[in-house]
Amino acid sequence: MTAPEEQHQVVYRTYKARYFGLFSIVLLNIATGFVWLSYSSVPDAARIYLNSDDLLVSLTSILYFVAYIIMAPISGWMFEKHGIKKSLIFGASIQIVGAWLRYFAHFIDSTPENNTGRLVLTMVGQVIAAGAQPFFLSLPPKFAAVWFSDQGRTTATMIGSVSNALAAALAQLIIPIVTNNEDPSTMSHTTLFTAILAIVALIPALFVADRPPTPPSPSAAEALQDTAEEPFKISLKKVGTNKQFLLLMIIFGSLVGVFNTVTSLIATFTKPYGYENTQAGYFGAAMVIAGLIGAGISGPVIDKTKQYKSLSKTCIPLATAFLIALIFVVRRDCLAGIMAVMVFIGLCAFAVLPAALELAVEITYPVTPASSASILWAFGQLCAIIMLFVCTALQDDTLSAEKGLNPPLIFLAAWATVFGAIPIMLITSPYKRLEAEAAKRKRDEAGSLTVVGGVTSSSEKQEAVDVKHVV
Numbered sequence: 001m002t003a004p005e006e007q008h009q010v011v012y013r014t015y016k017a018r019y020f021g022l023f024s025i026v027l028l029n030i031a032t033g034f035v036w037l038s039y040s041s042v043p044d045a046a047r048i049y050l051n052s053d054d055l056l057v058s059l060t061s062i063l064y065f066v067a068y069i070i071m072a073p074i075s076g077w078m079f080e081k082h083g084i085k086k087s088l089i090f091g092a093s094i095q096i097v098g099a100w101l102r103y104f105a106h107f108i109d110s111t112p113e114n115n116t117g118r119l120v121l122t123m124v125g126q127v128i129a130a131g132a133q134p135f136f137l138s139l140p141p142k143f144a145a146v147w148f149s150d151q152g153r154t155t156a157t158m159i160g161s162v163s164n165a166l167a168a169a170l171a172q173l174i175i176p177i178v179t180n181n182e183d184p185s186t187m188s189h190t191t192l193f194t195a196i197l198a199i200v201a202l203i204p205a206l207f208v209a210d211r212p213p214t215p216p217s218p219s220a221a222e223a224l225q226d227t228a229e230e231p232f233k234i235s236l237k238k239v240g241t242n243k244q245f246l247l248l249m250i251i252f253g254s255l256v257g258v259f260n261t262v263t264s265l266i267a268t269f270t271k272p273y274g275y276e277n278t279q280a281g282y283f284g285a286a287m288v289i290a291g292l293i294g295a296g297i298s299g300p301v302i303d304k305t306k307q308y309k310s311l312s313k314t315c316i317p318l319a320t321a322f323l324i325a326l327i328f329v330v331r332r333d334c335l336a337g338i339m340a341v342m343v344f345i346g347l348c349a350f351a352v353l354p355a356a357l358e359l360a361v362e363i364t365y366p367v368t369p370a371s372s373a374s375i376l377w378a379f380g381q382l383c384a385i386i387m388l389f390v391c392t393a394l395q396d397d398t399l400s401a402e403k404g405l406n407p408p409l410i411f412l413a414a415w416a417t418v419f420g421a422i423p424i425m426l427i428t429s430p431y432k433r434l435e436a437e438a439a440k441r442k443r444d445e446a447g448s449l450t451v452v453g454g455v456t457s458s459s460e461k462q463e464a465v466d467v468k469h470v471v
Helices: 017-036 043-050 054-107 116-130 133-137 139-147 153-178 184-205 218-223 232-240 243-273 277-305 308-329 335-364 369-394 397-403 407-421 432-446
Strands: 007-015 449-457 467-470
Touching: 007 017, 017 054, 017 116, 017 133, 017 139, 017 153, 017 184, 043 054, 043 116, 043 184, 054 116, 054 133, 054 139, 054 184, 054 232, 054 243, 054 369, 133 139, 133 153, 133 369, 139 153, 139 335, 139 369, 153 184, 153 243, 153 277, 153 335, 218 432, 232 369, 243 277, 243 308, 243 335, 243 369, 243 397, 243 407, 277 308, 277 335, 308 335, 308 407, 335 369, 335 432, 369 407
Parallel strands: 007 449
Antiparallel strands: 007 467
16 A cells, blocks of 8 residues: 555543642642641641741731742743653651651741741741642642643643642531630641651652653643643743733632632631631632632533533632622621631632643643743732731621621722623633644645544553554
8 A cells, every 4th residue: 555545643642640740730739738737727726836926827828828929930840841750759848847846847936035946937838838739739720731631721720720629628517626716735646647648649750650651632732742841931921911811810810819818717707706726727728629619510521511601600709709708607606607708719710720820831832831830820829928927917796796887898899890700701811722723634634634532551672653554
């Protein structure tokens, strides 16, 4: 048979190893979530343990967000230069160092008159551990784009991204149990637990593969070409001049900032109304657990429908409306009302999370997903820093208890409305990656190529070539 009569078969294949890699990302995000909330989820015990004030306890969360902003460009550069595996191991390693420094701070005596040693070592450890977060939180969209087909990318992004929120829920439930408010020295139990968890989270990362032998989709095939990825600086320049992406950045960052602030300060917001830390943990956990359900539903649905914009334009205004409702239900003896509103906030806000991350990839394609995700999360952390400072300054226990006004919640609701619910309606960008993949498939078909996808293999023998020649 002559060469013109050859039929070319383009193979797109998925591998079971992608689930192991996703599990590793989830575990690392859970570990970093526990480190993040070690102190702010038990503010009373942390204040006594560190012999500090409420602002310094809040600073343990704020430092986490500051470190993210500093390390986000470094993580993006490492993903570009050294790949997924080495970047995960590096992030996991500095998380271990920071977590153990926090535990060693327990052995330094601390009194109201001399609290410097323990406080400084705790903060240093917190900053080092916080620097690991962008290596885990920014990775899901990139990992999903490289390892999953277009029928599973959003679900994979959802699982990897909400794992940090799952950690927040677990931390708010577990840490108040591990740390006894009647005995603040038990704070060391929490720091020891998180240090051990950081080591456990490293182990799967040691066995994660950088890339599949055969790409799962046309866009992944381009990303996995032998040529080097686009330099991170160029990617940043491209997304920084994309008006639709910048608008999405403001929206996404605002919602992430609101979530992080509510998660960090829910105990502070509800304390004037007689709610204990344990109950505040229930509120945060209710929001996150409901959010996981919402994201678990939206991820597969979006994978089938690809309606990123429609879901975002529905869920973001709804989440904002329920945030406004929270202002009116945070009252004495209204535990059920607070729980119900937190559930609806979680359902709506988390449902949109994977859609927004994938929408960022669509808007900025062919820029590497790690770049868009890093910028979105970094801006979210910046918003969280601003919101934490403002909300801490606005918190007035007397005003809240006597008049039922909660200035921090009013501020958060106003921010979410102005920078979230309203501008989301202005997102009109086409789905560039989906359009490029559809065009690639059409070109393959026009060139007498047979496209084969959806093959799952764990066998080394079947991890063959991208293109087969069938005579």
